[in-house]
Amino acid sequence: MTLRSVLLGSALAAVAIPALADEVNVYTTRQAFLIEPVVEAFTEATGITVNLSYIESGLVERLTAEGERSPADLVLTVDIANLQQIVDADVLQPIDNDVLKAAVPEHLRSPDDLWYALTTRARVVYAHKDRVAEGEVTTYEDLADEKWRGRICTRPGVHNYNLALLAAVIAHHGEEAARDWAEGLKANLARKPEGNDRQQVRAVWAGECDIALANTYYMGAMLADDEQRAWAESARIVFPTFEDGGTHLNVSGVAMTKAAPNHDAAIQFLEYMVSPEAQAIYAELNHEYPVLEGAARSELVASWGEPAFDTHDLTEIARNRAAALRIMEEVDFDG
Template sequence: MQKPLSFALPLMLAAAPALADVNVYSYRQPELIQPLVDAFTEETGIQVNVAFLESGLVERLKAEGDRSPADVILTVDIARLTEAVDAGVTQPLITETLEKNIPAEFHDPEGQWWGMTTRARIVYASKDRVAPGDVTTYEDLADPKWKGRICTRSGMHTYMIALTSAYIAHHGEEEAKVWLQGLKDNLARRPQGDDRAQVKAIWAGECDISLGNTYYMGEMLADEEQRVWADSVRLDFPVFDVEGGGTHVNISGVALTKAAKNKDEAVQFIEFLSSHEAQEIYAEANSEYPVVPGTDPSELVASWGSFTPDNLSLLEIANQRAAALRLTEEVDYDG
């Protein structure tokens, strides 16, 4: 059963969409979006209603069809963005402002989606049990020296599938399957929980390293209970051991829905998201990296260190998603 939505203006969005100037379906939590909404409304006078969905965003848009009140979708991961495009629930949007602000590698060539922030999938390493420099490549995670020392979330989760997709793009399916099996063999426990749960396990001594997105460090440091988990680890930025290889990066992004009723206002909102002001707000609130050149990350994010992003295009990663899902099932990663 579809879970009820959480609206900025409860249920009025679906009942009377004309009350809202811009209607947003979002996989991003309301508290992460609200600072952007407030800044946009203050600048333009345009009101934004945000409906937070835990799952089923594309399915909901397909079911609603032309009746959908949503003008904009906000989501994370290139696979979720391309899923929306493939389902036919978005429409192309190309403006001079967006093309000027957002580098080509962070948007769809046809304007079906636009990247807003980036995050790196890195290694959280125990400060006490893992020496600096012990983890340098993703390939190294399958080395038997890590047997019984790694924790991860489900291999079928979008973030893990994206990393596996990148591995396939660099090395091919045969080598990727061997790597996945090696990674599974090195697990200290069955995959479970989110990225923060893996850091908690490191703090508790259940494992020594884990895979996670960078922004979870910011979330943990902001939580009184979880801060002790964060303090027990450091962030290491592994790279793919190939020519031009770097640290795996994914995005959060935005798209204009096919059914958008308030298109002019929605375009203004999307363009605002690409401004330096919004990029600073968004990156600060989410502990992520801005995509707009010349916009600095927050002091906290900058303190984690610099890294070289991988040279794969986001579309190359998205194109390997089906293969990544199949290989993860074949090695029974979560079993």
Template sequence: MLTLARKTALACGVALVATPALAEEVNLYSYRQPELIQPLADAFTKETGITVNIAFLDKGMVERLKAEGARSPADLVLTVDIARLAAVVDAGVTEAITDPTLAAKVPAAYHDPDGQWWALTTRARIVYASKDRVADGEVTTYEDLADPKWKGRICTRSGMHPYNVALTAAYLYHHGEEATKTWLEALKSNLARKPQGNDRAQVKAIWAGECDISLGNTYYMGEMLEDPEQTEWANSVRIVFPTFEGGGTHVNISGIALTKASPNRENAIKFMDFLVSPEAQGIYAAANHEYPIAEGSEPSELVKGWGSFTPDDVNLAELAKLRPAALKLMEQVDFDG
């Protein structure tokens, strides 16, 4: 005969087992801060009744997913930069999906050919140029950054950072190994200081007169304009959209992938489909000052004000493959040294 305590424990155990199967939810591991994702989650829940649980992981996402294995509660991973997406896929913790909504909304250049990851928004890797010391049209291509006229005038963050590695991989794609190494050596010789800080720190250096141009992502302009302490930095520069000779402006992405262990697979795919809807694209792109990916979606008025550009059309999966070679070249030229 079961004691009351045993009956209670058994009842609780049954409830715990049954709950995941009945719960209308989806679990998201996010590299981006929850406050940037929460408006999307709220809109999805309002439309479908499905709750989105967000776990913010500043680092160690791949390690955590591998450690959890088949018991992972994560349905989806959302991260930024093609290198980070590729790392999740390479770890073997994602599942390829063929979904008609995603295929119709996301251009071919911005999703994995096998469906392992799908882009949600793009950001351009651009030049921030001093309004006072750099004339219009003085820099138009990434190749221009190697021109000796920029000696002592360029600032950038570490060459080993994923954003700069991705740009180097794109240069490698367009020009090959020898030309890319020569370009990196020339770019390094044009630096005003040793690579340091983040993209906003480079704009601050322009404002302070330490350099005249810098490499950075577009969305940092929006972030600086929202910060009273950084607005003056932002107003000291303008955005220039360089292109590769024979190509377009280098872009990177934020993207999402379905996990292999997803316990709420159907709900997860519903959320992915929602994320490329006009409503979600508008919410997400505005919150992050990025460019929406889906056809028919528009960037915010602030982002529109930065000007238009033609994105480079190389599939980002190709750049992910070139990342090891790009890192090797950075090391060979001792870019951060």
């Protein structure tokens, strides 16, 4: 029996709440296969159908245009910047729910109850196993040191993942220091920023650079791919920290629309999503970190030990996005 089937069985046994409605409508920027096993377990347990609408782009514009006529109950997306953009569009209602608040740590949810994280991922360093010594990478601040000149690869600086990291640098050290850091990081690049996170790890494998910035869950995705497995196996994950904090986290999160035509069923689904069973299924599928303390992690993620994660307010980090984008453009990071 596979771990997934065990988790699905546990999830079905654990949910005995009667259905309050027949369906929940979810707009998501996450591809359906990443969350379908959780959805299937919830539906089998409650009889409530979850309709997933994958929206690759234009999510905020769609929600704004639909307004209170929107069929969407919930919005599921990745990256704190995306969540904040939805908040700023004024299309959400708060979710004041004791189950969610007990499950999701305070720094991983909106202070005004407008969004809750469901999983987290860290922005870390993939270091070549032979060309980078153990302990050679320690802090994010250290990545701007000239000892890394010509040794770093990253995707474009204006991508949300890197903007979130720079926004966190601003939160820890202020805009002036963040600008110096961005300039130092740019000076240490082995090549022009291009491609996605997996392509950065491929560049480490190919000898184009010694370390790369990428999200943790890509390790699991690459190890599961016949072509990309060698890229992943050439590198080890290192969890740098801020000098005055921990390893930078970003989130996948959920929010409820003002319209929410199936409000009560949506609340049931949300409560299920932070249950130990659902958190374990979600984490196993995506190799992300569950937000619920004590929830099972995938075997791969568990093998990385217990990193010291940053607890800085994600809402503040999201509000620094505009400043981070301005800095990236001023230093011509992608030029």
